[in-house]
Amino acid sequence: MGMTWKRHGAHIYGSRRWKGVRVQVLRRDGWRCVSCGSAGQLEVDHVKPIRDGGAPFDMSNLQALCPSCHTRKTRLECGHPELSPARRAWRDLLKTAGKQGNTKCLIQ
Numbered sequence: 001m002g003m004t005w006k007r008h009g010a011h012i013y014g015s016r017r018w019k020g021v022r023v024q025v026l027r028r029d030g031w032r033c034v035s036c037g038s039a040g041q042l043e044v045d046h047v048k049p050i051r052d053g054g055a056p057f058d059m060s061n062l063q064a065l066c067p068s069c070h071t072r073k074t075r076l077e078c079g080h081p082e083l084s085p086a087r088r089a090w091r092d093l094l095k096t097a098g099k100q101g102n103t104k105c106l107i108q
């Protein structure tokens with residue numbers, strides 16, 4: 001148990017329910033990235049990852065992110081030790097990080 005989140009994720013993202021919730025989240029967040037305000041391409045991110053027990057369809061656990069902010073967040077989740085106010089920490093990091101092409105942890 002616990003190692004099947006990828007399959008689980010695919011099941012969620014392919015569902016009709018997800019498509020409905022996703023649009024509701026984008027609408028709630030004004031069709032903008034909640035981190036940087038970008039209004040281009042958007043993805044809906046789980047604030048608490050599903051693999052960590054986050055609710056897949058709970059709008060309070062979802063937020064609109066642009067692909068680059070989403071990638072950075074995922075990178076933090078999978079590589080770096082969590083600092084106590086984790087959410088605030090990654091937001092600060094997003095503001096100051098600039099361009100760092102390290103996406104290794106996405107592949108591993």
Ligand SMILES: [Zn+2]
Nearest residue numbers: 033036066069
């Ligand atoms: Zn963004």
